[in-house]
Amino acid sequence: MQGFQGAQADVEPWDALVLAGGAARRMGGDDKAALSVGGARLLDRVLGAVAAARTVVVVGPRRPPVPGTRAVRWAREDPPGGGPVAAIAAGLRLVTATRVVVLAVDLPFLGAPEVQGLLDAVAAGPGGPQVALLSDPAQRPQYLAAAWRTVTLRAVLPVDPAGRSVRSLLAGQSVRTVAATERVCLDCDDPAALAVARAWA
Numbered sequence: 001m002q003g004f005q006g007a008q009a010d011v012e013p014w015d016a017l018v019l020a021g022g023a024a025r026r027m028g029g030d031d032k033a034a035l036s037v038g039g040a041r042l043l044d045r046v047l048g049a050v051a052a053a054r055t056v057v058v059v060g061p062r063r064p065p066v067p068g069t070r071a072v073r074w075a076r077e078d079p080p081g082g083g084p085v086a087a088i089a090a091g092l093r094l095v096t097a098t099r100v101v102v103l104a105v106d107l108p109f110l111g112a113p114e115v116q117g118l119l120d121a122v123a124a125g126p127g128g129p130q131v132a133l134l135s136d137p138a139q140r141p142q143y144l145a146a147a148w149r150t151v152t153l154r155a156v157l158p159v160d161p162a163g164r165s166v167r168s169l170l171a172g173q174s175v176r177t178v179a180a181t182e183r184v185c186l187d188c189d190d191p192a193a194l195a196v197a198r199a200w201a
Contacts, residue, residue, distance in 0.1 A: 012123065013054040014147075015053055015054055017059060017091040019105060020059060021105075026190040027190070035188065037194070038108070042106055044066055044069055046104075047069055047070060048112075049103070050103065052112065056072045057091040057094045059074075059091040061076070075093065077089070077090045082163065083165075085158070086161040088157065092153060098150055099119055099123075100153060102146045103145055107187055108197050109200070114178075114180055118133075118134065122149055126149075130173050131147070132175070134177070135185075137179075144187075145185070156170075156173070157169070
């Protein structure tokens, strides 16, 4: 049965949302998506992890493309700076696949294998988990390293998403956690974490 589900996951189209809002306060106002780790922008590292998606939607200010990277669609949360749920709501308008991966832009070491693991966890359809989240070695869920059944994500979005937490969307949902390493779960949300990422790259 596991083999069948894995095969199903390979052929069922999926889309990706990359949440790449503008200036990060904890980064001194720098554009987080444009910060470099290992010689590549954070945005481009995450785009590499979702290269197999049918459609990739980046939510945030439009940035210039890097030659050789895949084409993406752009969306903007309303209001700008309205938070991650507002960003998800904006990007989801462009999603047509039955599964969608939702990622923060600041995950430099998350790769295609981790994305596939999340997708496999929600491959069973209505009878299985509707959401899958990465979980670090301390068992902390990573709410912005997730895969959803698209119909479920649409259903749980509030009418006014501004300022809402992603965690609030999970109430009453069938959620599976997928174990990941500390490295994979490292998010560059402050200068100290960025320094660690650059040392590890």
